[in-house]
Amino acid sequence: MWKLWGGADVRARETDITIPIADLDKTVALARGWYEKGFRLFKMKVGKDVEEDIRRLAAVHRALPGISFIGDGNQGFSMQDCLTFVRGVKAFGGAMVLLEQPVVRDDLDSMAAIRRETGIPVAADESVRSLADAQEIVARVAADYINIKIMKTGVVEALEIASFTKASGLKLMIGGMVETRVAMGCSFSMVLGLGGFEVLDLDTPLLLASDPITGGYRYEGPQLQPWAQPGLDMTAEPSPNMSTIE
Ligand SMILES: [Mg+2]
Numbered sequence: 001m002w003k004l005w006g007g008a009d010v011r012a013r014e015t016d017i018t019i020p021i022a023d024l025d026k027t028v029a030l031a032r033g034w035y036e037k038g039f040r041l042f043k044m045k046v047g048k049d050v051e052e053d054i055r056r057l058a059a060v061h062r063a064l065p066g067i068s069f070i071g072d073g074n075q076g077f078s079m080q081d082c083l084t085f086v087r088g089v090k091a092f093g094g095a096m097v098l099l100e101q102p103v104v105r106d107d108l109d110s111m112a113a114i115r116r117e118t119g120i121p122v123a124a125d126e127s128v129r130s131l132a133d134a135q136e137i138v139a140r141v142a143a144d145y146i147n148i149k150i151m152k153t154g155v156v157e158a159l160e161i162a163s164f165t166k167a168s169g170l171k172l173m174i175g176g177m178v179e180t181r182v183a184m185g186c187s188f189s190m191v192l193g194l195g196g197f198e199v200l201d202l203d204t205p206l207l208l209a210s211d212p213i214t215g216g217y218r219y220e221g222p223q224l225q226p227w228a229q230p231g232l233d234m235t236a237e238p239s240p241n242m243s244t245i246e
Pocket of ligand 1: 072074100101125126
């Protein structure tokens with residue numbers, strides 16, 4: 001499948017891991033579990049309570065050496081809260097590599113101001129649900145990255161947005177909703193086939209209780225390993241629980 005899209009960048013790639021909003025102890029315990037499996041890029045869900053957000057990131061930073069953060073606000077910050085958040089993280093020496101969708105999707109002025117004032121790249125996620133949205137982001141200089149998700153736009157428009165983003169000189173991130181390795185394998189095919197994806201947020205199959213799919217790409221810690229067989233090379237295993245549902 002990656003060959004269909006060009007086979008431009010076929011190699012193992014590293015994904016981040018998402019840490020949901022939780023209390024301090026649970027946050028550190030979750031992050032430590034993934035750290036022990038090799039994960040070093042932590043996508044922290046933030047944007048509900050800025051002081052709590054700073055405390056949670058500081059605790060993880062102190063517990064786990066050599067890590068970096070993506071702060072995903074999910075539209076939850078005001079511009080001022082986001083600036084406070086970034087100041088707080090810089091104050092304890094945290095490595096914040098990306099701010100994802102800090103403010104509401106149509107507040108492109110704040111997105112532009114945040115990237116200018118913090119010097120940290122901003123990724124547009126909810127702000128880009130169509131090619132027209134991506135064009136608006138570029139026109140308003142409102143982000144450094146566009147987060148491609150096939151569940152937002154479908155595959156065909158995702159390809160159009162990716163190609164437009166690269167042509168416009170912005171960078172590509174790729175993510176997902178809660179998906180098994182089937183949909184995520186399609187997204188990983190785009191990464192391998194099109195090339196140019198710098199940030200991978202392809203972790204949701206790791207957050208599911210079990211993996212109902214055999215074959216296809218594999219996770220080795222944070223590394224997604226390509227496959228060589230035709231298509232996605234996947235088979236769905238019937239779930240033992242499914243047979244009891246009437
Ligand atoms: Mg997001």
